[in-house]
Amino acid sequence: MKEEIGILEGRQSQVFEKKSGGTEQQDISCEKTSLSGSVSQRACVFCGSRVVLYPVADALHLVHGPIGCAAYTWDIRGAVSSGPELHRLSFSTDLREMDVIYGGEKKLYHSLIELIEKYEPKAAFIYSTCIIGLIGDDIDAVCKKVSKETGIPVLPVHSEGFKGTKKDGYKAACTSLMKLVGTGSTEGISPYSINILGEFNLAGEAWIIREYYEEMGIEVVSTMTGDGRVDAVRRAHGATLNVVQCSGSMTTLAKEMEEKYGIPYMRVSYFGIEDMSKSLYDVAKHFDDRPDIMEAAKKIVSREVAKLYPELQKFKKVLAGKKAAIYVGGAFKTFSLIKALRSIGMSVVLAGSQTGNKDDYERLREMCDEGTIIVDDSNPVELSKFVLEKEADLLIGGVKERPIAYKLGIGFCDHNHERKIPLAGFIGMYNFAKEVYQSVMSPVWQFAPRKGGKI
Amino acid sequence: MKHAKTATQNACRLCNPLGACLAFRGIENCVPFLHGSQGCATYIRRYLISHYKEPIDIASSNFNEETAVFGGSHNLQLGLKNVTQQYKPEVIGLATTCLSETIGDDVPMILREYKKAFRNGSPMPVMIHASTPSYQGSHIDGFHAAVRAAVATLAVEGVEKQHTVNIFANMISPADIRYLKEILDAFGLPYMLLPDYSKTLDGGPWGEYHRIPPGGTPSSAIAAAGSASASIEFGATLEASKSAAGHLEAAFGVTRHHMGLPIGIKASDRFFALLEELSGQPVPEKYEDERRRLVDAYADGHKYIFEKRAIVYGEEDLVVAMTAFLREIGITPVLCASGGKSGLMRKKIAELIPDLDEEEIKIRDGVDFVDIEDEAKVLKPDLLIGNSKGYTMSRKNNIPLLRIGFPIHDRFGGQRLHHLGYRGTQELFDRIVNMVIEERQNASSIGYTYM
Numbered sequence: 074m075k076e077e078i079g080i081l082e083g084r085q086s087q088v089f090e091k092k093s094g095g096t097e098q099q100d101i102s103c104e105k106t107s108l109s110g111s112v113s114q115r116a117c118v119f120c121g122s123r124v125v126l127y128p129v130a131d132a133l134h135l136v137h138g139p140i141g142c143a144a145y146t147w148d149i150r151g152a153v154s155s156g157p158e159l160h161r162l163s164f165s166t167d168l169r170e171m172d173v174i175y176g177g178e179k180k181l182y183h184s185l186i187e188l189i190e191k192y193e194p195k196a197a198f199i200y201s202t203c204i205i206g207l208i209g210d211d212i213d214a215v216c217k218k219v220s221k222e223t224g225i226p227v228l229p230v231h232s233e234g235f236k237g238t239k240k241d242g243y244k245a246a247c248t249s250l251m252k253l254v255g256t257g258s259t260e261g262i263s264p265y266s267i268n269i270l271g272e273f274n275l276a277g278e279a280w281i282i283r284e285y286y287e288e289m290g291i292e293v294v295s296t297m298t299g300d301g302r303v304d305a306v307r308r309a310h311g312a313t314l315n316v317v318q319c320s321g322s323m324t325t326l327a328k329e330m331e332e333k334y335g336i337p338y339m340r341v342s343y344f345g346i347e348d349m350s351k352s353l354y355d356v357a358k359h360f361d362d363r364p365d366i367m368e369a370a371k372k373i374v375s376r377e378v379a380k381l382y383p384e385l386q387k388f389k390k391v392l393a394g395k396k397a398a399i400y401v402g403g404a405f406k407t408f409s410l411i412k413a414l415r416s417i418g419m420s421v422v423l424a425g426s427q428t429g430n431k432d433d434y435e436r437l438r439e440m441c442d443e444g445t446i447i448v449d450d451s452n453p454v455e456l457s458k459f460v461l462e463k464e465a466d467l468l469i470g471g472v473k474e475r476p477i478a479y480k481l482g483i484g485f486c487d488h489n490h491e492r493k494i495p496l497a498g499f500i501g502m503y504n505f506a507k508e509v510y511q512s513v514m515s516p517v518w519q520f521a522p523r524k525g526g527k528i
Numbered sequence: 529m530k531h532a533k534t535a536t537q538n539a540c541r542l543c544n545p546l547g548a549c550l551a552f553r554g555i556e557n558c559v560p561f562l563h564g565s566q567g568c569a570t571y572i573r574r575y576l577i578s579h580y581k582e583p584i585d586i587a588s589s590n591f592n593e594e595t596a597v598f599g600g601s602h603n604l605q606l607g608l609k610n611v612t613q614q615y616k617p618e619v620i621g622l623a624t625t626c627l628s629e630t631i632g633d634d635v636p637m638i639l640r641e642y643k644k645a646f647r648n649g650s651p652m653p654v655m656i657h658a659s660t661p662s663y664q665g666s667h668i669d670g671f672h673a674a675v676r677a678a679v680a681t682l683a684v685e686g687v688e689k690q691h692t693v694n695i696f697a698n699m700i701s702p703a704d705i706r707y708l709k710e711i712l713d714a715f716g717l718p719y720m721l722l723p724d725y726s727k728t729l730d731g732g733p734w735g736e737y738h739r740i741p742p743g744g745t746p747s748s749a750i751a752a753a754g755s756a757s758a759s760i761e762f763g764a765t766l767e768a769s770k771s772a773a774g775h776l777e778a779a780f781g782v783t784r785h786h787m788g789l790p791i792g793i794k795a796s797d798r799f800f801a802l803l804e805e806l807s808g809q810p811v812p813e814k815y816e817d818e819r820r821r822l823v824d825a826y827a828d829g830h831k832y833i834f835e836k837r838a839i840v841y842g843e844e845d846l847v848v849a850m851t852a853f854l855r856e857i858g859i860t861p862v863l864c865a866s867g868g869k870s871g872l873m874r875k876k877i878a879e880l881i882p883d884l885d886e887e888e889i890k891i892r893d894g895v896d897f898v899d900i901e902d903e904a905k906v907l908k909p910d911l912l913i914g915n916s917k918g919y920t921m922s923r924k925n926n927i928p929l930l931r932i933g934f935p936i937h938d939r940f941g942g943q944r945l946h947h948l949g950y951r952g953t954q955e956l957f958d959r960i961v962n963m964v965i966e967e968r969q970n971a972s973s974i975g976y977t978y979m
Contacts, residue, residue, distance in 0.1 A: 078737065081610050107566055109590045110607030111614070117567025139626045139662035140536060141543030145571035148920070161920075167536035173630060173663050184535035203565050203627040204663070207596060234565035235591035235627060453585050454614055457737040472574050476583040480734045522735030 078458040083108040087449040091441050101434040103449040106238055112452040114400070114473050115427045117234035119202055120146075121242020124490060125322050126198050126230065126249065128273050129301035130154035133194035135164045137181050137212060138202030142234075143167075150490040151275040154300050159194055168204060178210045185219045185227065195303035196226040198249060206233030226303070228252055239402075240321065240428050247326035250297065250306060254330060257304055259311025265360050266292035266312040268336075270327055271319030272343070272497075274299025275490060281498035282343055285353055289369040291360070297323065310334045314359055316341045316352065321403035321428050342405060343497035344505070345413030346381065350374045377499035385417060388506040393418030395513055398465040400448075400456055400474055401488055404429030404437065410469060410488070411440055417506050422463035425451050453477055461523075467513050482521025484512035538897035538920065540841060541867030543662035545623045546572045547671030547699065549586050552621025552656070554723020555678060556744035559617045561587040563604055563635065564625025568662075579935040580702075580729040580943050582741065587611045587620075591627055600633045605642045612653055615739045619747055621674060622657045629661035654747060656681045666868050668843045671699050672763075672770055675722055679772040682747055685780045686755020692718040693806055694759040694782065696772045697948075698789060698845055699934065702730035704948045711800075711949065714814060715807040720749045720756065722772065730943045754780040758806055760799075764788035764848040764876040765868075788876070789845055789948060791956070792853030793822060796949050818950035825954060826857060829961040834858040836964060839907065841865040841900055841914040842933045844873045844893065846947075850913060850932070851889075852880040857957065861889055862907045869894035897921060911963065916942075928963050932956070 080088055086102040107113035119136075123146050126134065136143035143165030154160065166184050168177050181199070189197060197219075201212050212229045220227040228249040232242050267286065272279045279299035286293055294312040295305035315327045315338035327338035339359070341352035353374060357367040397419050399407050404426040411421050424437050425448035437447050446459050457477055460468055468478035471489025478485040486508050488496060496505045520526035545562055549572055552560035562569045569588035576584045589600055589607040611620060624635060639655050646652065658677040660670040675696055697708055705726035712719045727743025753759075759773035759782050766786070768774030773784040785806075790799035796819070800811050836859045840850045844866045851861045866873060874891045878884050884891070890907075892899065901921040904912070912918050912929045916936045922929035936942030946952035965979045 078739075079613075081614055083606075083610070106592050107588075107590050108606075108610060109603045110561070110587050110610030111590075112569070112585045112587050112611075113566055113590070114570065115566055116570040117565045119565075120567050120570070135535065139543060140539050140541065140666075141546070141568065141571070141626075141662045143536070144539045144542050145575050147538060147917070163538050165536045165539060166534075167539070168663050170661070170663050173626070180534060183532070187532050187534055188537075203591070203596075203625075204630055207627070207630050234567045235596050236593055238566075452614075453583060454737075454739060461737060472577055473570070476577055476581060479581070480583055481737065482733060521733050526733070528732070528735045 078454060080455060081108060081111060084111060088455070089447055091438055091443055091445045091447065100431065101447060101449055103434060104240070104430050107450055112454070113450055114452060115239055115450060117239065118237050118242040118245065119200060119232040119234045121239035121322070122200060122230045122232035122246040123242070124150070124273075125243055125246035126298060127160055128152035128154070128298045129198070129303065129306070130160045131157040131195045131302050132159065133164065133188055133192055133197040134160060134200070135166065135184060135188060135197060136200045136202060137166045137177065137210070138168055138204050140165050140167045142200070142202045150273070151493050152273045152299060152490070153277050155280075156302075159192055164188060173204060173208055176208055176210055177205070178215050181210065181212065181215050182219060185215070186222070189219070189223045189225065194225065196228065196253065198228050198230050200230045200232050202232070203234040206236060226253060226256070238428070243322040244325050247323065247329065250326055251329050253303065253306045255307070255310045255334070257307030259308050262294055262308070262311035263292040264313055265290060265363060265366065266294050267314045267316050267356065268294050268309045268312045269296040270315055270317045270338075271323035272296050272299045273319070273490070276493050276495040278343070278495045278497035278501065281495055281500060285373055285498065286356065288373055289353065289357060289366050290363070291356065291366065297326070310336065312336060314338070314356065316356060318343060319403055320405045340405065342409040344406065344409035344501065346378060346416060346499065346502055347412045348409045349497075349499055349502065350378070381499050381503055384503055385506055388510045389416075389418040391514055392510060395419045395466040396422045396464060397467040397469060398423035398456070398460045398463065399469045400425045400451060401470060402427045404433030406488070407437060408440060413502060413505060417509065419467070419509070421445055422465055423448065423459045425449065457481065467509060482518050482523040482526075484509070484515070484518070486512060536896045538917070539867060540865065540896050540900065540917070541666035542575070543667060544660035544665055544670035544673070545625050545662060546575065547667035547669065548621070548623035548658045548660045548674035550576065550699065550725065551671045551674035551678070551723045552623070553584065553728050554725035554744050555619050555621060555750070556746045557618035557740050558621050558744060559585065559587055559611055559615045559740060560621045560623065561589070561607065561611060562623055562625055563589045563600055563628040563633065564591055565627055566590045568625050575935065578937045582729050582731065584729070585615070589628075596627065596631060599631060600628050601638045601641065604633070604635075604638050605645065608642055608655070609646060617653045617740060619654045619656060621678070622655055623660045623670065623674060624658070625660070626662040629659065635659075654681065668699060668845070668868055669770070672766060672772070675772045676770065676775055678722065678750055679753055680775050682750040683754040683776060683780070684751055686752060688755065689757050690718070690752070690755050692720060692752070692756045694753045694756045694773065694776065695719055695721045696759060696761040697721060698762040698766070699843060700789070700948060701934075701943055701945050702726040703944045703946050704952060707946060707949055707951055711803070711815065714812040715803050715809050717803065717807040720753050721745060722750060722753075754782065756782050758783045758785055760785045760787070760802065762787060762789045763845040765844045765870040765872040767872075788852070788880075789849035791849040791947055792856050792953055793819065793826075793950070794856055795849060795852060796953060799949065815950060818954065822950045822954050822957070825957055829957065830858060832961050832964045835860060836910040837862045837907065838911040838913050839863040839865065839900065839904055839909045841918065844868040844870055846933050848873060848876045848880070851877050853953065853956070855881055859911075859960070860887060862909050863890045863892065863900070863903050865892045865895050865900050865903070867895060901925065911960070928967055930959060930963055
């Protein structure tokens with residue numbers, strides 16, 4: 074017996090289907106904490122901070138709290154480094170019952186002193202977890218003291234899990250980064266220079282992007298935080314433009330840098346041909362006193378597109394008419410994915426994100442076809458309902474979404490932090506199309522009950 | 529240079545609530561529910577999914593600042609209501625976290641309030657509550673706490689003792705669970721195995737969406753556990769006061785047969801002998817055959833592995849059992865290490881291996897992977913045996929790693945690995961021998977095609 078799956082009462086305003094006309098449609102509600110008991114795909118404040126700062130490879134990342142938070146984030150992402158790899162280790166003060174009763178400041182202090190001596194990091198980030206917000210450890214004071222004794226920046230990250238949503242964690246991370254920015258020398262930095270914010274160098278994506286900009290004659294002062302280095306962050310205020318890729322996580326920092334250092338910022342995306350090209354052109358336009366930069370950008374785009382286009386046609390031929398569902402962390406990525414999927418002939422039947430805002434969802438509504446479901450902070454039950462109802466052939470998401478797709482006999486593309494294949498840049502578009510092709514067109518689905526296989 | 533060590537570096541254990549969620553996944557029609565921050569549920573889901581490759585929905589009461597100040601009652605009740613509506617579970621497996629434990633939420637009282645407020649004629653799921661603060665113990669403690677809580681909540685004293693056994697098999701793979709069930713069936717012994725996530729965490733494809741994956745121990749079977757004639761419980765360091773079988777013995781007089789995980793011939797023999805005793809049936813020929821093949825394999829493979837040196841790590845019970853197995857095939861476990869710290873590991877290993885000290889077998893509990901790696905640099909073992917989190921040190925120090933237990937995040941099919949009984953031992957033995965052979969073959973300049 075097939076039963077109807079409903080949407081929980083407290084969540085109905087976070088889901089809507091794009092219908093024809095569309096003038097009288099309700100506003101989507103978003104940017105609120107997840108409904109209790111709804112099995113949100115989101116994590117917590119700590120997670121938000123941890124993902125933003127994680128790729129800073131020469132910093133010590135110490136999680137202050139019981140062991141879980143550090144254990145579950147040990148070497149969790151595909152953020153690669155060209156040098157030091159301190160970020161791939163997991164450090165925890167591992168608070169036990171007695172520490173919870175008597176306070177964890179001493180343990181934090183000794184941990185820091187010992188770890189800094191052993192690993193010689195360029196800076197240390199101290200993440201407070203839920204319990205720190207309760208027992209009231211003064212981590213700011215400990216950080217200050219240790220910084221004074223060791224001579225390196227020791228930065229508290231106020232990321233108590235329950236104090237908001239993942240977005241508040243992004244903010245806390247940006248606050249810590251902002252303390253580093255402006256503490257290094259800007260000598261010798263070109264006036265034609267940028268920082269790339271919200272690019273985490275998953276599978277080396279930051280390197281691909283950096284190469285394009287450098288080929289255009291632009292100096293990349295820092296990438297934040299992909300393949301991140303403390304010294305690069307410290308001198309980031311010497312750049313003349315900030316380009317923000319994962320805007321949900323890093324716009325705060327861009328705004329603060331604009332306010333404090335007068336550095337303008339622009340939102341970019343490196344996914345798909347259209348947005349990737351635009352990201353190069355927009356930067357070139359910013360430096361309009363140097364027409365050679367635009368020339369170089371055009372050269373890169375035409376060279377890369379000429380290589381890529383015929384390859385994509387092969388995928389498009391077989392993928393045309395297939396339907397995709399997208400559920401990712403940030404809404405900005407969904408815009409690019411919709412365009413990228415269209416360029417290989419696929420339509421989008423579901424577009425959702427964990428942390429989108431009103432503007433994001435409004436823009437999604439404009440972009441999407443009729444009948445597309447748009448959803449904020451969804452959960453496995455809803456996602457399953459939608460992919461089945463809309464007969465999706467592909468789900469794009471992260472680790473937690475993957476088994477939903479596979480159980481139901483649907484192809485899957487991992488577009489989250491754990492991916493090992495670069496999906497950004499022109500080459501990334503090729504990889505993306507190839508991955509989609511490999512999953513959607515696999516002969517294994519013939520055995521899936523949805524496609525007529527035996528249960 | 530020797531460094532002082534306060535912080536835990538690359539932990540060799542996980543937190544208490546993870547184990548509880550895993551155990552709850554082995555109860556039929558049960559949704560695990562964490563009373564704490566959203567992140568706990570999400571991180572644990574992600575961690576479990578990466579091993580089992582199955583949907584694992586864990587609900588959360590999703591604490592916010594008000595909850596932390598004024599208590600979690602409101603959020604918990606709303607969450608229970610929503611989960612009930614969305615999943616229609618028979619059972620909700622509720623585990624606490626460091627957050628709810630520290631603010632001192634009285635969960636039993638909240639549950640009583642909830643039941644009062646929402647009693648409206650429609651059947652309400654059974655609530656099983658396990659106390660699992662992350663600042664105590666490790667994931668294995670949460671696992672046992674959840675199993676014990678399930679039994680304490682559901683089991684009742686029957687009118688008369690039935691010819692059934694309860695089997696509490698510890699944190700083992702879905703494949704191991706299936707094998708145990710097959711053995712019990714072959715003995716014709718009616719049983720209640722808890723938790724049974726053999727299907728929920730390693731199941732088939734779905735034609736339509738299932739809110740809760742099919743499979744698991746039915747709550748009615750758990751209810752009958754009080755009238756079973758005996759319980760079998762695996763786990764050398766698992767004490768009766770913390771275990772499900774311990775509860776059943778104390779509350780209903782169900783005899784607790786406690787033994788280590790049956791890995792290796794000797795330990796498996798003890799398990800099969802117990803089944804003979806409880807069932808009154810001889811060991812089925814099929815398993816005698818498995819044993820014969822295993823003894824034969826030991827003979828065929830013994831020279832490849834004799835006096836190889838291994839470091840074995842993981843949950844204490846797994847380490848104790850693996851250590852005894854390694855000794856019986858001639859491998860020296862130069863270090864037996866665990867992130868857990870029951871205080872019993874050394875004693876339990878010493879019971880199985882009396883010549884521990886002469887053999888220079890080191891035993892360390894409460895360690896992390898940096899400790900183990902420091903030991904590995906000195907001990908220079910031939911093999912590492914444990915979960916996939918040892919890969920970092922394996923790669924760095926060029927020591928091959930045999931992946932067993934949980935988690936296995938960097939190989940395929942961890943949920944289908946066998947460890948227990950003659951069949952599991954056979955699989956482990958074959959894999960160990962092959963690992964040694966492969967090393968030798970790769971290292972040889974000749975490239976022998978017969979090994």
